[in-house]
Amino acid sequence: MTATAETTAGSRGSQPPVPDGAVTVTVKIRRFNPEFDDEPRWDSFDIPALPSDRVLNLLHYIKWYVDGTLTFRRSCAHGICGSDAMRINGVNRLACKVLLKDLLEKGGKQTTITIEPIKGLPVNKDLLVDMEPFFEAFRAVKPYLVTYGNEPTRERIQSVADRERFDDTTKCILCACCTTSCPVYWTEGSYFGPAAIVNAHRFIFDSRDEGAEERLDILNDIDGVWRCRTTFNCTDACPRGIQVTKAIQEVKRALLFKRI
Amino acid sequence: MQFHKYDVVIIGAGGAGMRAAIESGQRARTAVLTKLYPTRSHTGAAQGGMCAALANVEEDNWEWHTFDTIKGGDYLVDQDAAEIMAKEAIDAVLDLEKMGLPFNRTPEGKIDQRRFGGHTRNHGEAAVRRACYAADRTGHMILQTLYQNCVKHGIEFFNEFYVLDICLTETENGPVCTGAVAYELATGEIHVFQAKSVVFATGGFGKVFKTTSNAHTLTGDGMGIVFRKGLPLEDMEFYQFHPTGLAGLGILLTEGARGEGAILRNASGERFMERYAPTIKDLAPRDIVARSMALEVLEGRGAGPNKDYVLLDCTHLGAEVLETKLPDITEFARTYLAVDPVVEPVPVYPTAHYAMGGIPTNVHGEVLRDNDNVVPGLYAAGECACVSVHGANRLGTNSLLDINVFGRRAGIAAAEYALSRDEHVELPENPAAAVEAQVALALSEHGQERVADIRTELQATMDANASVYRTEDTLKQALHDVQALKERYAHISVQDKGKRFNTDLLEAVELGFLLELAEVLVVGALARKESRGGHAREDYPNRDDTNFMRHSMFYKQGEGLAADIRLDYKPVTFTRYKPMERKY
Secondary structure, three states: OEOOOOOOHHHHOOOOOOOOOOEEEEEEEEEOOOOOOOOOEEEEEEEEEOOOOEHHHHHHHHHHHHOOOOOOOOOOOOOOOOOOEEEEOOEEEEOOOOEHHHOOOHHHOOEEEEEEOOOOOOEEEOOEEOOHHHHHHHHHOOOOOOOOOOOOOOOOOOOHHHHHHOOHHHHOOOOOOOHHHOHHHHHOOOOOOHHHHHHHHHHHOOOOOOOHHHHHHHHOOOOOHHHOOOOOHHHHHOOOOOOHHHHHHHHHHHHHHOOO | OEEEEEEEEEEOOOHHHHHHHHHHHOOOOEEEEEOOOHHHOHHHHOOOOEEOOOOOOOOOOHHHHHHHHHHHOOOOOOHHHHHHHHHHHHHHHHHHHHHOOOOOEOOOOOEOEEEEEEEEEOOOOEEEEEEEOOOOOHHHHHHHHHHHHHHHOOOEEEEOEEEEEEEEEEEOOEEEEEEEEEEEOOOOOEEEEEEEEEEEOOOOOHHHOOOEOOOOOOOOHHHHHHHHOOOOEEOOOOEEEEEEEEOOOOOEOOOHHHHOOOEEEOOOOOOOHHHHOOOOHHHOOHHHHHHHHHHHHHOOOOEOOOOOEEEEEOHHHHHHHHHHHOHHHHHHHHHHHOOOOOOOOEEEEEEEEEEOOEEEEOOOOEEEOOOOOEEEEEEEOOOOEEOOOOOOOOOOOHHHHHHHHHHHHHHHHHHHHHHHOOOOOOOOOOOOHHHHHHHHHHHOOOOOEOHHHHHHHHHHHHHHHOOOEEOHHHHHHHHHHHHHHHHHHOOEOOOOOOOOOOHHHHHHHHHHHHHHHHHHHHHHHHHOOOOEOOEEEOOEOOOOHHHHOEEEEEEEEOOOOOOEEEEEEEEOOOOOOOOOOOOO
16 A cells, blocks of 8 residues: 555645755555554655654654554654664664665665564554563663662762773663564564663673672573674664673673673 | 552652652552653753762862752742752762762762853852763663662553543542543553552653754643643743754753863854853853853854854864763764764754743642642652742753652652551542543544644744743734634544554643643743743843742633633742842
């Protein structure tokens, strides 16, 4: 089915004025609403967009002016909240961090952008997936500071170098881009997945933490770090630039040599 | 309909809601209801820091912090509340560190501190290093740390539950809060949560403006629900415009950039803040910097092809400072404007950022039903609340502080109140009826108006007529426009009629709150014929302490969207600081 802006104009009324410099792009979206549909389908929308638009702007245009039933999550719209992870032209990205100008076909050919839900989690509706299994894996690795004994009156002292040691993995926004780009996770949903290991790493290598052994025991499990096949999809997918595969390797090494 | 019973229900899972939950959840049976997932909340977008007079890097004390907060708020701050916040700031930061927050460190391994707008040594002598920070991701670290600790304490979350109403039971001593009613996004089912205490922590309503640093989801739901119940909102005309939004987009660039030494320049390269705030220059409070930027543009000194922005110059800071202390904003400029702050200045313009006003509370987070009485069992904290610690203009970092200090206080107070009651007070009859009717009406066929059109027009008129500078004429235009849009809202069409994740319906409901809150803001701005803090009237350029040294209190009169707004006033609490002229 092809639903262009013109053909569906009756359903949501007239379109807003097209801004100067806009180009027409085709947005091809994987749709599925189990409330009404037996199986997923593809819908295409031809819409005007500016090269400076984020893919999220395109989705909003469709939802607001063409088809109000299109469903996806979003909130901050600038890559901080992690709501709008989706598969854009076959790779996991945040819709608010991909600009149209980086997707445009060369030579003035009309661009088609393909958008699907992230893989490996049950689809609830269109681009919106069930995040519960993802957060369950996160919660399972004790993703919080574990300490024993009396708390100091003031702050715990931590050197600049010790703070730097785990800086990379503190950046995680739990968007699931990494976990749902992992071929192992697609086939074996019981695998903790990269994001959970990243968040374990964030505490295992924090000099203030005393829970490393508990966490390493959890990750030594059959569904733990050893499932990683170092495909590097996760590192490519991370919108925060975290060296995800490296973090997983560091956890593996900590297990092998019992050295943190 | 499903029914649940808890001691405490917290609405909202940003910084204030989760800080409250950590306290409440360890004392009483607590549920947290959020229309998002907790880690999606907009606390995570805060960047620069959280002030506390730790004195880790130079002399400082909480009394100076109190004074700065009060002067920064143009003396509309309730001074007892500001004193509590500045005093408890120190433990609030240390608590977060103990919960695991990865603050940046000094060479001695202590929490590092940086300069921030309006925070000064000894009552205005010079900028002081008071903001505790984690690069330019302090809000992200706070949100993650609080969520991690909620996981640790097994806090019970109801994710993607959109609260649309609270239950007030009338007693001989006035209304008592007895629960909340939520719409479950996954199923479209209505849930009634009976509770002894309810805490609002639903954040702000920045989406009344077009150019804003706020998330799409910041639609003032909590404030709107309270207002519809006939309870007051306070100081809604005071809305903060953050000076450094990415030009044209509104994405926030932290004031911490100027804290690290970045400089604002006009088209000719002049450091124009030297003219407006000779002592602390670029680190003047946000209202002053935002007005100065707007004036530069109005007077023809703006940069760019349309002379409609100014420039944030970070080039002298060097790549290392930018990459280590300001990495996220460096990336935002590169991603969204294709500008590299290491080598070229970044186009910036004020962006709608923060509501100083909100649901009036006392220092325990108890919600007021008038100037003197509270609603037993009802609490609020964070941006949706007005304690008032921010007065007419909030200082940078004081919002992250507010959510931690008053989120904690509200959580403790709500749990202790619940534990002091043996029985739940009975719910009002048919507690879900109003929400069921609201949802049914929204889904029924009653017009062809598009939510997106009304929202776009609302945001356009608010940007044009009720932003950094306001006059009688622009505000009357805004009021006229908002009222016309409210009439059109009665004829909106929701295209998605399904029960499953109906975000089309959600956006329609959110727009209803935005329209009502925009009207309250404009009515307040029209009535306040003076300039104070974030409220700048070109036709009344001076502060008028004789007539307006008082909080505004807005009450909804009647039912439905067309109801009137009654404006009343509440005295400001003074302790030790007499109002002075505000110079920096």
